[in-house]
Amino acid sequence: MLHKIAISTVTAIFALFCLPVSELHAQDMLEASRWVKLYDDSAFVQSVLPDDGIQRSSILVLPDRFGLHEHVQAVLKVLAQLGYRAYAVALSSAPEQPVVAIPPVEIDSTDIDLVSQVAVDILNEAGSNGRIGLLGFDVGANVAIELVARLPFFKACALMYPTGGTSPLIRLLDAKAPIKLFLAQNDTECTLGDVNTIREIFMEQGGTLNVAFVKEAYKFFFNPEHEWYFPEAMKLAWKDLHSFFSSTL
DSSP states (O other): OOEEEOHHHHHHHHHHTTOOGGGOOOOOEEEEEEEEEOSSSEEEEEEEEESSOOOEEEEEEEOOTTOSOHHHHHHHHHHHHTTOEEEEEOOTTSOOOOOOSOOOOOOOTHHHHHHHHHHHHHHTSTTEEEEEEEEEETHHHHHHHHHHHHOSOEEEEEEESOSSTHHHHGGGGGOSSOEEEEEETTOSSSOHHHHHHHHHHHHHTTOOOOEEEETTOOTTTTOTTSTTOOHHHHHHHHHHHHHHHHHHO
C-alpha cells in the first residue's frame, strides 16, 4: 500500500541522521511495503520513492543482523530525498531481533539468489533508469560482497562494517562494481588489520580498495537504536555515501 510522507517528517529524519537540511529535496515521496514473488519463494520489500515521475537510479539496502527495524525505513527516506529510488529487503541472514549487543550471526546463502531476483524486479519498474546500487550493513554487507563478486548489473556497492574478517573481503577482488568500504576503528569483526591485509593483495594485483576509516567508532555506529550509535561518525559516513553514490549512479 502506498502513502505519501510529509516533508516535515523527512526534515526530522535528516536531523536524526545529522544531515544538513540544505541537502533535502522538497518533493513528495511514496512509502510502501510489499511481497515480491520470486521463482520459488517471495521476499518482503520496503520502499520509499520520489513521487515526481522522473526515471531515477535505485539503491537496495541490505540490513544489519537486527533486521528491518525502524531505522532502516529512515535510511530509505533519506536516500529518496537525496534523489534515489530506495528499497530494503528482509534477509534470512538478518531475522528481526532486539537491537542489543552483538548477537551471533550466520550467513544464509539463499539470500544471494533472493536479492538478485529482487534487484531484477526493481530494474524492471517503470521509474528505474536501469542503474542500481547496494548499501549493505554488517551481515547485509557480506551478502552485498557476494552479489557484486558474482553479478555485473550492480553499478555501485557501499559496505558498512561487514563481519567475518578477511574471508568475505577477499571476494572483493572479483567485484564487478565500484566499492566503498566503511571501517569502524573499534570493530572486532572487521579490523584494520583485516582490511590492510586485503589492501595489500589489491595493490599486488594493481588495484585499490576504497576505504573510509571511521575514527573512534564501533560496529553499528550507523544504527540509532544501538548502544554504539555514534552521531558524528554517522554524519561523516552519510557525506561519503552521498558523494560515492552521486559519482557512481
